[in-house]
Amino acid sequence: EADIYQTPRYLVIGTGKKITLECSQTMGHDKMYWYQQDPGMELHLIHYSYGVNSTEKGDLSSESTVSRIRTEHFPLTLESARPSHTSQYLCASSTSDGLVVEQYFGPGTRLTVT
Amino acid sequence: QQQVKQSPQSLIVQKGGISIINCAYENTAFDYFPWYQQFPGKGPALLIAIRPDVSEKKEGRFTISFNKSAKQFSLHIMDSQPGDSATYFCAASIRNNDMRFGAGTRLTVKP
Numbered sequence: 001e002a003d004i005y006q007t008p009r010y011l012v013i014g015t016g017k018k019i020t021l022e023c024s025q026t027m028g029h030d031k032m033y034w035y036q037q038d039p040g041m042e043l044h045l046i047h048y049s050y051g052v053n054s055t056e057k058g059d060l061s062s063e064s065t066v067s068r069i070r071t072e073h074f075p076l077t078l079e080s081a082r083p084s085h086t087s088q089y090l091c092a093s094s095t096s097d098g099l100v101v102e103q104y105f106g107p108g109t110r111l112t113v114t
Numbered sequence: 115q116q117q118v119k120q121s122p123q124s125l126i127v128q129k130g131g132i133s134i135i136n137c138a139y140e141n142t143a144f145d146y147f148p149w150y151q152q153f154p155g156k157g158p159a160l161l162i163a164i165r166p167d168v169s170e171k172k173e174g175r176f177t178i179s180f181n182k183s184a185k186q187f188s189l190h191i192m193d194s195q196p197g198d199s200a201t202y203f204c205a206a207s208i209r210n211n212d213m214r215f216g217a218g219t220r221l222t223v224k225p
Binding site: 004033035040041042043045090092101102103104105106107108 | 118120123146148150155156157158159160163203207212213214215216217218
């Protein structure tokens, strides 16, 4: 079982609210990722980080922002939630080394914006 | 555009049967091809992976077949069990970065 945690697991919030989705891992991984997952669709990478103070946007355009101040923590923030942000958000982490590249995923946060 | 195309979208198999899920890719720079398994309410977890220098990898009942010339790879689940019912994602990456996922296949194994 991977040691990667996401909170909250479920969130229902009104339009215009600011929200932060938390993600933390205890494996000391340098790489962390945020994906957006909709039913029947591939996982879309929205943000990633290769280390402290390093963040990049992924393929899918997102109005969210991320920060990486500590190795183990990679929160995602939406300044003003909209119904189009309704989705499942998955956080993952991985190491840089080795031939086997495994991304360890958290259980996800299911966000509903009303 | 979708860089890894996965089919079928859903699959129903009888217990004991063989489940086959297919993926195709375009980017020949991909050098790592994992399969992830996701149960409801959980995040995806790595099931098995292959690199393009081999054509097949087997781990227990799970086998990846890889066809480099056709740019295709597939997951075979032998003796499928109801506990295998989950969503399966293929993926591809370049030099351990930039993982691209397929759209997923929802597998149901009927008892």
